[in-house]
Amino acid sequence: MSEQLSIEQDGRVLRITFNRPQDNGVTDAMAEAFSDAILNAHKTSDCVVLRSTGPDFCTGRARDPGSPAPNPEAYARRPEYDAIFNSYKAIRNAQVPVIAAIEGRAMGFGTAIAALCDVSFASDAATFNIPEIAHNVMPTMVMSALYDRVNRNAILWMAYSTDFIDAERAMAYGLVSHVVPADKLDAELERFCELLLSRPRPAILGLKEYLHVAPRMDELGAIDYARALHSMVNTAAAMKRKH
Known part of the structure; x- marks a missing residue:
């Protein structure tokens, strides 16, 4: 697993890298390890940075050689998808921000992850699609990640057409936060991380907590939740530090 998923502690930043350049896919085992790392990141880190090696960010799910065939019975098969659904949930439930840097193609699972991350930087050469239906697979896994991130018309157009969209349209749809020239992606990502680490931790955690919970209220x-968090966070000792 360490060869396919790199997890590196870099000061107060946890860097997670999908390292499967032969097909740029993510296996269920990778997704499980990725989820565990993100859910525990707050113990050592103030943010998580997610990247990928190879020319593409992620071309979707991949199966490791020797992995068992899917169960032919639908009810028995349902838990086989939990690694992916749980990885989506992990990003939503993570206590610290998860930041993605997307280069090349983001397909299916890659598109879902880009949208779920709290801040996503996309190279201006990045492209995004939802290819499942072209392979006779209903893309409800991806839809479960996008339903509250992207408007309904955009999701359905992407799912029905399977066409790639460029980074600027992805930003307009709400899939990514910011589009950066490819040769400036690394610098902009690191600039943002430094800026984030300079902010008081209670405010960073409180912002993510509020936006995770409040839309469902x-x-x-x-x-009322905003009032309570405002009072609690702004009286924290860390908010009194002078910069």
């Missing part, structure tokens, strides 16, 4: 609940 009614108006009164969301306002």
